[in-house]
Amino acid sequence: MNQPIPYGRQHITDDDIAAVAEVLRGPFLTQGPHIGAFETAFARYIGSPYAVAVANGTAALHLCCIALGVKPGTRVITTPITFSASANCVRYCGGEVFFADIDPNTALLDINMVRELLEQHPRGYFSGIIPVDYAGYPVDLTAFRALADEYGLWLLEDSCHSPGGSFHGGDEQEHRCGDGSLADLAIFSFHPVKHIAAGEGGMITTSNEALYNHLLRLRTHGITNKPGDLTELYPGEPERGGWYMELQELGYNYRLTDMQAALGTSQLNRADVMLARRQEIAQRYDEAFAGTNVITIIPPDSVNHAYHLYVIQVDDRKGLYDFLRTKNIMAQVHYVPVHLMPYYRQFGWKPGDFPNAERYYAHCLSLPMYPTLTDEEQDYVIESVREWAALRLVNA
Ligand SMILES: *Cc1c(COP(=O)(O)O)cnc(C)c1O
Numbered sequence: 001m002n003q004p005i006p007y008g009r010q011h012i013t014d015d016d017i018a019a020v021a022e023v024l025r026g027p028f029l030t031q032g033p034h035i036g037a038f039e040t041a042f043a044r045y046i047g048s049p050y051a052v053a054v055a056n057g058t059a060a061l062h063l064c065c066i067a068l069g070v071k072p073g074t075r076v077i078t079t080p081i082t083f084s085a086s087a088n089c090v091r092y093c094g095g096e097v098f099f100a101d102i103d104p105n106t107a108l109l110d111i112n113m114v115r116e117l118l119e120q121h122p123r124g125y126f127s128g129i130i131p132v133d134y135a136g137y138p139v140d141l142t143a144f145r146a147l148a149d150e151y152g153l154w155l156l157e158d159s160c161h162s163p164g165g166s167f168h169g170g171d172e173q174e175h176r177c178g179d180g181s182l183a184d185l186a187i188f189s190f191h192p193v194k195h196i197a198a199g200e201g202g203m204i205t206t207s208n209e210a211l212y213n214h215l216l217r218l219r220t221h222g223i224t225n226k227p228g229d230l231t232e233l234y235p236g237e238p239e240r241g242g243w244y245m246e247l248q249e250l251g252y253n254y255r256l257t258d259m260q261a262a263l264g265t266s267q268l269n270r271a272d273v274m275l276a277r278r279q280e281i282a283q284r285y286d287e288a289f290a291g292t293n294v295i296t297i298i299p300p301d302s303v304n305h306a307y308h309l310y311v312i313q314v315d316d317r318k319g320l321y322d323f324l325r326t327k328n329i330m331a332q333v334h335y336v337p338v339h340l341m342p343y344y345r346q347f348g349w350k351p352g353d354f355p356n357a358e359r360y361y362a363h364c365l366s367l368p369m370y371p372t373l374t375d376e377e378q379d380y381v382i383e384s385v386r387e388w389a390a391l392r393l394v395n396a
Contacts, residue, residue, distance in 0.1 A: 005377055007309075007332040009370045010197035011267075011274065019266035023259045034261035039203070041268050046163065047179040048186070048205035050212040053261060054219055057160050057189025059254040060202035061089035061130075063218045064185045067211050068128060068154050070095040077117060078130040078158075079109035080337040080357040086132050086158045087338050097347070098126070099339045101354040107297060107311070107364075108134055110356070111143050118151050128154040133162035133177050135334070135366075136278075136306030137299055141182035142169030157183035159205075163195045164275040165306030177306065180207030190264050194308060195278075196271060198264040201256050222251030277371040278307040281378060285310050285367065288382040292389065295363070309334055312385075313363040316392065321365055323388045329381055332366045 023034060035053050043051035054060045070076065072094035078086050080099045087097045100113035109131050118126060129148060131139040141157065148155050159165075162177040169175055169182075178186030185208070188194075190201030206212055217224050224230070225245035233240070256264075282305065289296050295313035299305045311334065314320050324331045337357045339349035351358065368381055 002328070004328045004330050005368045005373070005381065006330045006370075007366045007368050008193040009372065010192035011370070011372050012197070013266075013270075015269075016263055016266045019262040020259050023262045026258075028258050030255060030257040030259075032258040034258040034265065035256060038256075038261035038265045038268070041265050042188075042203055043205060045268055045271060046186075046188075046205050047176045047181075049180055049207045050205065050209065052204040052206075052212065052215045052219060053256040053264075054202045054204060054254045055256055056200045057187055057191065057194075057202040058085040058089070059252070060187035060189070060204045061085055061156075061158070062092050063215055063252070063254060064156050064187060064204060065089045065093045065095065066218055067214045068156065068184065070127070074128075075126045076128045076130060077109075077114055077126060078338075079132050079134065080339045080354050081107055081134055081335055081360060082132040082158065082338060083160070083335060084338050084341060084343075086130055087344070090130075095127075097338075097344070099349065099354060099357075101356045102360060104356045104360065105297070106137055106299075107360055108132070108137060108139050111140070111147060114144075115147060118147070123151065126151065126153060128156060130156045130158055131183075132158040133160075133165060133306070135297075135309040135311055136161045136165055137297070138162055138165045138167040138175075138177050138303060138305070140167060140169055141175060142171050145182045146170075154185075155183040157186040159186045160189040160194060161308035162306040163188055164271055164304075166304040168302040178205045180205055184208060185211060190260070190267075195274065195306065196264055196267045198256070198260040198267070201260045201264055217248065218251040219254045220251060221247060221253060222249040223247050274371040275306060278369060279305070281369060281371075281373055282307045282310055284375075284378055285312075285382070289385075292386075294385065294389070307369055309366045310369040311364050311366050313360070314365060315363065317363050317365050319392070320385065320388050323391075324381075324384055327380075327384045329368065329384055331368070333361070333364060334366050335361070337361050 039051040070093035074095035076090045077098045081102050090097045100117050103110040159178040166176040186205045188203040190198035
Protein backbone atom coordinates (compact mmCIF):
# COMPACT_ATOMS: atom_id res chain seq x y z
CA MET A 1 0.00 0.00 0.00
CA ASN A 2 1.45 3.34 -1.03
CA GLN A 3 -0.90 5.50 1.04
CA PRO A 4 -0.54 5.11 4.80
CA ILE A 5 -3.61 3.51 6.38
CA PRO A 6 -4.47 5.48 9.54
CA TYR A 7 -6.28 3.98 12.53
CA GLY A 8 -9.20 6.37 11.99
CA ARG A 9 -10.23 8.98 9.45
CA GLN A 10 -13.16 11.26 8.64
CA HIS A 11 -15.40 10.85 5.62
CA ILE A 12 -16.49 14.05 3.82
CA THR A 13 -18.98 13.94 0.95
CA ASP A 14 -20.06 16.58 -1.59
CA ASP A 15 -23.27 16.96 0.44
CA ASP A 16 -21.17 17.82 3.52
CA ILE A 17 -19.23 20.43 1.55
CA ALA A 18 -22.42 21.91 0.09
CA ALA A 19 -23.93 22.14 3.59
CA VAL A 20 -20.96 24.15 4.88
CA ALA A 21 -20.79 26.33 1.76
CA GLU A 22 -24.45 27.21 2.19
CA VAL A 23 -23.74 28.53 5.69
CA LEU A 24 -20.81 30.58 4.38
CA ARG A 25 -23.12 32.28 1.87
CA GLY A 26 -25.75 32.99 4.51
CA PRO A 27 -26.10 35.63 7.22
CA PHE A 28 -24.85 33.60 10.23
CA LEU A 29 -21.47 31.99 10.70
CA THR A 30 -22.19 31.21 14.32
CA GLN A 31 -25.31 31.10 16.49
CA GLY A 32 -27.58 30.75 13.48
CA PRO A 33 -30.32 28.21 12.76
CA HIS A 34 -27.99 25.25 12.21
CA ILE A 35 -27.10 24.95 15.88
CA GLY A 36 -30.67 24.24 16.94
CA ALA A 37 -31.24 22.00 13.93
CA PHE A 38 -28.16 19.93 14.78
CA GLU A 39 -29.21 19.67 18.43
CA THR A 40 -32.70 18.51 17.45
CA ALA A 41 -31.41 15.98 14.91
CA PHE A 42 -28.77 14.65 17.30
CA ALA A 43 -31.20 14.34 20.20
CA ARG A 44 -33.55 12.36 17.94
CA TYR A 45 -30.72 10.11 16.74
CA ILE A 46 -29.56 9.38 20.29
CA GLY A 47 -33.09 9.18 21.70
CA SER A 48 -32.46 11.87 24.28
CA PRO A 49 -34.97 14.60 25.20
CA TYR A 50 -32.41 17.45 25.22
CA ALA A 51 -29.10 18.20 23.53
CA VAL A 52 -26.70 21.15 23.90
CA ALA A 53 -24.08 21.69 21.17
CA VAL A 54 -20.72 22.96 22.39
CA ALA A 55 -17.25 23.71 21.04
CA ASN A 56 -15.74 20.24 21.61
CA GLY A 57 -16.04 17.12 23.75
CA THR A 58 -13.71 18.49 26.41
CA ALA A 59 -15.80 21.65 26.76
CA ALA A 60 -18.84 19.38 27.09
CA LEU A 61 -17.18 17.52 29.96
CA HIS A 62 -16.14 20.77 31.62
CA LEU A 63 -19.64 22.28 31.50
CA CYS A 64 -21.15 19.03 32.79
CA CYS A 65 -18.82 19.07 35.79
CA ILE A 66 -19.81 22.67 36.56
CA ALA A 67 -23.52 21.88 36.19
CA LEU A 68 -23.13 18.82 38.45
CA GLY A 69 -21.53 21.02 41.10
CA VAL A 70 -17.92 19.81 40.97
CA LYS A 71 -15.74 22.19 42.99
CA PRO A 72 -12.56 22.01 45.07
CA GLY A 73 -12.84 18.94 47.28
CA THR A 74 -15.41 17.12 45.13
CA ARG A 75 -14.31 13.52 44.51
CA VAL A 76 -15.14 11.77 41.26
CA ILE A 77 -14.35 8.24 40.03
CA THR A 78 -13.42 7.32 36.46
CA THR A 79 -11.47 4.73 34.46
CA PRO A 80 -7.73 4.89 33.79
CA ILE A 81 -8.28 3.55 30.23
CA THR A 82 -9.71 6.62 28.53
CA PHE A 83 -8.64 9.82 26.87
CA SER A 84 -7.38 12.08 29.66
CA ALA A 85 -10.18 14.64 29.09
CA SER A 86 -12.56 12.25 30.94
CA ALA A 87 -10.55 12.99 34.09
CA ASN A 88 -9.27 16.50 33.36
CA CYS A 89 -12.79 17.97 33.46
CA VAL A 90 -12.92 17.27 37.19
CA ARG A 91 -9.58 19.03 37.67
CA TYR A 92 -10.79 22.12 35.73
CA CYS A 93 -13.30 22.59 38.56
CA GLY A 94 -10.72 21.87 41.26
CA GLY A 95 -12.16 18.43 42.06
CA GLU A 96 -10.18 15.28 42.87
CA VAL A 97 -9.97 12.40 40.41
CA PHE A 98 -10.07 8.81 41.70
CA PHE A 99 -9.63 5.82 39.47
CA ALA A 100 -10.91 2.25 39.69
CA ASP A 101 -9.52 -0.62 37.66
CA ILE A 102 -11.00 -2.00 34.43
CA ASP A 103 -12.64 -5.36 33.80
CA PRO A 104 -10.18 -7.21 31.52
CA ASN A 105 -13.09 -8.87 29.66
CA THR A 106 -14.50 -5.54 28.45
CA ALA A 107 -11.69 -3.02 29.12
CA LEU A 108 -14.41 -0.89 30.74
CA LEU A 109 -14.55 0.55 34.27
CA ASP A 110 -15.16 -2.45 36.56
CA ILE A 111 -18.25 -1.82 38.67
CA ASN A 112 -16.99 -4.22 41.35
CA MET A 113 -13.82 -2.17 41.72
CA VAL A 114 -15.91 1.00 41.97
CA ARG A 115 -18.09 -0.62 44.63
CA GLU A 116 -14.99 -1.64 46.56
CA LEU A 117 -13.69 1.93 46.44
CA LEU A 118 -17.04 3.30 47.62
CA GLU A 119 -17.16 0.80 50.49
CA GLN A 120 -13.70 1.84 51.67
CA HIS A 121 -14.88 5.38 52.40
CA PRO A 122 -17.63 6.99 54.43
CA ARG A 123 -20.91 7.81 52.68
CA GLY A 124 -20.81 11.16 50.95
CA TYR A 125 -17.08 10.90 50.32
CA PHE A 126 -17.59 10.64 46.54
CA SER A 127 -19.97 12.74 44.42
CA GLY A 128 -20.06 11.12 41.01
CA ILE A 129 -18.84 8.56 38.49
CA ILE A 130 -17.72 9.15 34.90
CA PRO A 131 -18.04 5.81 33.05
CA VAL A 132 -16.63 5.74 29.51
CA ASP A 133 -18.00 3.69 26.59
CA TYR A 134 -14.40 2.93 25.70
CA ALA A 135 -13.80 1.86 22.06
CA GLY A 136 -17.57 2.07 21.53
CA TYR A 137 -18.51 -0.71 23.96
CA PRO A 138 -21.47 0.62 25.96
CA VAL A 139 -20.99 0.52 29.73
CA ASP A 140 -23.80 -1.32 31.53
CA LEU A 141 -25.35 1.79 32.99
CA THR A 142 -28.30 -0.07 34.55
CA ALA A 143 -25.80 -1.52 37.03
CA PHE A 144 -23.97 1.79 37.47
CA ARG A 145 -27.29 3.65 37.97
CA ALA A 146 -28.28 1.27 40.76
CA LEU A 147 -24.88 1.70 42.43
CA ALA A 148 -24.98 5.48 42.00
CA ASP A 149 -28.48 5.64 43.52
CA GLU A 150 -27.37 3.50 46.45
CA TYR A 151 -24.57 5.97 47.19
CA GLY A 152 -26.29 9.20 46.11
CA LEU A 153 -23.92 9.83 43.19
CA TRP A 154 -24.43 11.43 39.81
CA LEU A 155 -23.45 9.67 36.57
CA LEU A 156 -21.76 11.44 33.65
CA GLU A 157 -21.41 9.11 30.66
CA ASP A 158 -18.49 9.81 28.33
CA SER A 159 -20.07 8.51 25.11
CA CYS A 160 -17.47 10.00 22.74
CA HIS A 161 -16.78 6.54 21.32
CA SER A 162 -20.34 5.25 21.16
CA PRO A 163 -22.89 7.37 19.26
CA GLY A 164 -25.45 4.89 17.94
CA GLY A 165 -24.34 2.15 20.34
CA SER A 166 -26.82 0.54 22.70
CA PHE A 167 -27.24 -2.31 25.15
CA HIS A 168 -29.89 -4.34 26.91
CA GLY A 169 -29.32 -3.91 30.61
CA GLY A 170 -30.53 -5.69 33.70
CA ASP A 171 -33.97 -4.15 33.14
CA GLU A 172 -34.30 -5.89 29.74
CA GLN A 173 -34.81 -2.49 28.07
CA GLU A 174 -32.71 -1.25 25.20
CA HIS A 175 -30.67 1.81 26.18
CA ARG A 176 -28.94 3.88 23.53
CA CYS A 177 -25.66 5.45 24.68
CA GLY A 178 -26.35 8.95 25.96
CA ASP A 179 -30.14 8.66 25.70
CA GLY A 180 -30.68 10.20 29.14
CA SER A 181 -32.47 7.12 30.51
CA LEU A 182 -29.75 6.22 33.04
CA ALA A 183 -26.91 8.76 33.22
CA ASP A 184 -27.68 12.30 34.39
CA LEU A 185 -25.62 13.71 31.53
CA ALA A 186 -23.76 12.26 28.56
CA ILE A 187 -21.23 13.84 26.22
CA PHE A 188 -20.06 13.31 22.64
CA SER A 189 -17.22 14.65 20.48
CA PHE A 190 -17.20 15.58 16.79
CA HIS A 191 -13.43 15.53 16.39
CA PRO A 192 -12.64 14.17 12.89
CA VAL A 193 -11.54 10.79 14.20
CA LYS A 194 -14.90 10.19 15.95
CA HIS A 195 -18.08 8.84 14.29
CA ILE A 196 -19.43 12.25 13.30
CA ALA A 197 -16.94 14.88 12.19
CA ALA A 198 -17.56 18.61 12.54
CA GLY A 199 -13.91 19.73 12.59
CA GLU A 200 -14.21 20.32 16.30
CA GLY A 201 -17.45 20.01 18.20
CA GLY A 202 -19.22 18.42 21.11
CA MET A 203 -22.69 17.64 22.42
CA ILE A 204 -24.25 17.15 25.83
CA THR A 205 -27.42 15.06 26.08
CA THR A 206 -29.76 14.74 29.04
CA SER A 207 -33.35 14.17 30.10
CA ASN A 208 -32.99 16.67 32.97
CA GLU A 209 -34.61 19.98 32.01
CA ALA A 210 -32.97 21.99 34.81
CA LEU A 211 -29.50 20.77 33.85
CA TYR A 212 -30.33 21.47 30.20
CA ASN A 213 -31.26 25.10 30.88
CA HIS A 214 -28.22 25.59 33.08
CA LEU A 215 -25.92 24.18 30.36
CA LEU A 216 -27.40 26.51 27.73
CA ARG A 217 -26.48 29.47 29.92
CA LEU A 218 -23.01 28.16 30.82
CA ARG A 219 -22.24 27.71 27.11
CA THR A 220 -22.57 31.45 26.48
CA HIS A 221 -20.69 33.07 29.37
CA GLY A 222 -23.45 32.51 31.94
CA ILE A 223 -25.47 35.23 30.23
CA THR A 224 -29.26 35.08 29.78
CA ASN A 225 -31.88 37.36 28.27
CA LYS A 226 -34.88 35.07 28.84
CA PRO A 227 -37.58 37.24 30.45
CA GLY A 228 -38.58 34.57 33.00
CA ASP A 229 -35.00 34.10 34.21
CA LEU A 230 -34.08 37.75 34.80
CA THR A 231 -33.68 39.28 38.25
CA GLU A 232 -36.21 41.78 39.68
CA LEU A 233 -35.67 45.44 38.81
CA TYR A 234 -33.43 46.92 41.49
CA PRO A 235 -34.73 50.04 43.24
CA GLY A 236 -34.37 53.08 41.01
CA GLU A 237 -33.36 51.02 37.95
CA PRO A 238 -34.47 52.70 34.71
CA GLU A 239 -36.78 50.72 32.46
CA ARG A 240 -35.08 47.78 30.72
CA GLY A 241 -35.14 47.66 26.92
CA GLY A 242 -34.88 44.92 24.34
CA TRP A 243 -31.08 44.95 24.65
CA TYR A 244 -31.12 43.88 28.28
CA MET A 245 -29.29 40.72 29.34
CA GLU A 246 -27.65 39.52 32.52
CA LEU A 247 -24.43 37.75 33.42
CA GLN A 248 -25.81 35.51 36.17
CA GLU A 249 -22.80 33.29 36.78
CA LEU A 250 -19.34 32.82 35.36
CA GLY A 251 -19.69 30.81 32.14
CA TYR A 252 -17.60 30.35 29.02
CA ASN A 253 -17.70 30.86 25.29
CA TYR A 254 -18.07 27.18 24.40
CA ARG A 255 -20.34 27.70 21.40
CA LEU A 256 -20.27 25.62 18.26
CA THR A 257 -20.31 27.57 14.98
CA ASP A 258 -23.10 27.27 12.42
CA MET A 259 -20.55 25.99 9.88
CA GLN A 260 -19.67 23.09 12.17
CA ALA A 261 -23.30 22.42 13.03
CA ALA A 262 -24.22 22.21 9.33
CA LEU A 263 -21.38 19.75 8.75
CA GLY A 264 -22.42 17.72 11.80
CA THR A 265 -26.05 17.57 10.66
CA SER A 266 -25.02 16.51 7.18
CA GLN A 267 -22.82 13.75 8.62
CA LEU A 268 -25.58 12.63 10.95
CA ASN A 269 -27.80 11.90 7.92
CA ARG A 270 -25.69 8.83 7.15
CA ALA A 271 -24.69 7.88 10.69
CA ASP A 272 -26.59 4.57 10.61
CA VAL A 273 -24.91 3.44 7.39
CA MET A 274 -21.49 4.44 8.74
CA LEU A 275 -22.09 2.60 12.01
CA ALA A 276 -23.20 -0.53 10.15
CA ARG A 277 -19.98 -0.40 8.12
CA ARG A 278 -17.90 -0.10 11.31
CA GLN A 279 -19.67 -3.17 12.69
CA GLU A 280 -19.06 -5.07 9.46
CA ILE A 281 -15.35 -4.25 9.60
CA ALA A 282 -15.25 -5.41 13.23
CA GLN A 283 -16.87 -8.69 12.32
CA ARG A 284 -14.31 -9.30 9.57
CA TYR A 285 -11.50 -8.68 12.08
CA ASP A 286 -13.21 -10.93 14.66
CA GLU A 287 -13.38 -13.75 12.14
CA ALA A 288 -9.80 -13.22 10.93
CA PHE A 289 -8.35 -13.44 14.44
CA ALA A 290 -10.58 -16.20 15.81
CA GLY A 291 -8.47 -19.11 16.97
CA THR A 292 -5.18 -17.17 16.76
CA ASN A 293 -3.18 -15.79 19.67
CA VAL A 294 -4.38 -12.28 18.81
CA ILE A 295 -6.84 -11.44 21.59
CA THR A 296 -10.03 -9.58 20.70
CA ILE A 297 -12.93 -8.43 22.84
CA ILE A 298 -16.19 -9.75 21.40
CA PRO A 299 -19.28 -8.34 23.13
CA PRO A 300 -22.31 -10.48 24.03
CA ASP A 301 -25.51 -10.28 21.95
CA SER A 302 -27.04 -7.86 24.47
CA VAL A 303 -24.47 -5.24 23.41
CA ASN A 304 -24.63 -3.19 20.20
CA HIS A 305 -20.99 -2.06 20.03
CA ALA A 306 -20.34 1.22 18.17
CA TYR A 307 -16.67 0.47 17.30
CA HIS A 308 -14.94 3.80 17.46
CA LEU A 309 -11.85 1.61 17.85
CA TYR A 310 -11.00 -1.97 17.04
CA VAL A 311 -8.49 -3.04 19.66
CA ILE A 312 -6.47 -6.24 19.68
CA GLN A 313 -4.16 -7.46 22.43
CA VAL A 314 -0.88 -9.18 21.56
CA ASP A 315 2.10 -10.21 23.64
CA ASP A 316 4.71 -8.13 21.79
CA ARG A 317 2.69 -4.99 21.16
CA LYS A 318 5.65 -2.72 20.38
CA GLY A 319 6.98 -5.30 17.94
CA LEU A 320 3.70 -5.40 16.05
CA TYR A 321 3.29 -1.60 16.17
CA ASP A 322 6.75 -1.10 14.64
CA PHE A 323 6.24 -3.87 12.08
CA LEU A 324 2.92 -2.38 10.92
CA ARG A 325 4.61 1.02 10.49
CA THR A 326 7.04 -0.59 8.05
CA LYS A 327 3.90 -1.70 6.18
CA ASN A 328 2.48 1.84 6.18
CA ILE A 329 -0.23 0.81 8.65
CA MET A 330 -0.60 3.48 11.33
CA ALA A 331 -1.99 1.42 14.19
CA GLN A 332 -2.30 3.33 17.48
CA VAL A 333 -2.39 2.74 21.21
CA HIS A 334 -5.47 3.78 23.21
CA TYR A 335 -4.58 4.72 25.84
CA VAL A 336 -1.59 5.39 28.03
CA PRO A 337 -3.39 4.93 31.39
CA VAL A 338 -4.44 8.31 32.75
CA HIS A 339 -3.16 7.60 36.28
CA LEU A 340 0.36 7.09 34.86
CA MET A 341 0.44 10.49 33.15
CA PRO A 342 3.03 12.75 34.84
CA TYR A 343 0.28 15.26 35.59
CA TYR A 344 -1.69 12.66 37.58
CA ARG A 345 1.36 11.05 39.20
CA GLN A 346 1.81 14.26 41.20
CA PHE A 347 -1.35 13.25 43.10
CA GLY A 348 0.28 10.00 44.18
CA TRP A 349 -0.95 7.58 41.48
CA LYS A 350 1.76 5.14 40.46
CA PRO A 351 2.50 1.98 38.49
CA GLY A 352 0.89 -1.03 40.13
CA ASP A 353 -2.23 0.86 41.26
CA PHE A 354 -4.46 -0.64 38.55
CA PRO A 355 -2.95 -3.92 37.33
CA ASN A 356 -5.72 -4.76 34.82
CA ALA A 357 -5.47 -1.34 33.16
CA GLU A 358 -1.67 -1.52 33.08
CA ARG A 359 -1.69 -5.04 31.63
CA TYR A 360 -4.22 -3.95 29.01
CA TYR A 361 -2.08 -0.95 28.09
CA ALA A 362 0.99 -3.18 27.73
CA HIS A 363 -0.72 -5.30 25.07
CA CYS A 364 -3.37 -3.23 23.29
CA LEU A 365 -3.19 -1.95 19.73
CA SER A 366 -5.94 -0.20 17.74
CA LEU A 367 -6.14 -1.42 14.16
CA PRO A 368 -7.52 0.75 11.33
CA MET A 369 -11.28 1.22 11.86
CA TYR A 370 -13.27 3.74 9.83
CA PRO A 371 -16.23 3.39 7.45
CA THR A 372 -14.26 4.09 4.26
CA LEU A 373 -11.63 1.44 4.99
CA THR A 374 -11.96 -0.87 1.99
CA ASP A 375 -12.07 -4.67 2.16
CA GLU A 376 -8.75 -4.74 0.29
CA GLU A 377 -7.14 -2.41 2.79
CA GLN A 378 -8.53 -4.41 5.69
CA ASP A 379 -7.29 -7.67 4.13
CA TYR A 380 -3.86 -6.08 3.83
CA VAL A 381 -3.97 -5.13 7.54
CA ILE A 382 -5.06 -8.65 8.50
CA GLU A 383 -2.38 -10.26 6.30
CA SER A 384 0.24 -7.97 7.79
CA VAL A 385 -0.71 -8.96 11.34
CA ARG A 386 -0.58 -12.63 10.30
CA GLU A 387 2.78 -12.14 8.59
CA TRP A 388 4.18 -10.65 11.76
CA ALA A 389 2.88 -13.57 13.81
CA ALA A 390 4.50 -16.02 11.37
CA LEU A 391 7.79 -14.09 11.44
CA ARG A 392 7.82 -14.33 15.19
CA LEU A 393 7.32 -18.08 15.04
CA VAL A 394 10.28 -18.36 12.65
CA ASN A 395 12.48 -16.18 14.87
CA ALA A 396 11.50 -17.96 18.08
C1 LIG B 1 -12.25 12.58 21.96
C2 LIG B 1 -12.57 12.31 23.37
C3 LIG B 1 -12.82 13.34 24.30
C4 LIG B 1 -12.61 14.79 24.00
O1 LIG B 1 -13.25 15.26 22.89
P1 LIG B 1 -12.64 16.53 22.11
O2 LIG B 1 -13.74 16.90 21.17
O3 LIG B 1 -11.40 16.09 21.41
O4 LIG B 1 -12.37 17.60 23.11
C5 LIG B 1 -13.21 12.98 25.58
N1 LIG B 1 -13.34 11.69 25.95
C6 LIG B 1 -13.07 10.69 25.09
C7 LIG B 1 -13.22 9.29 25.57
C8 LIG B 1 -12.67 10.96 23.79
O5 LIG B 1 -12.37 9.95 22.97
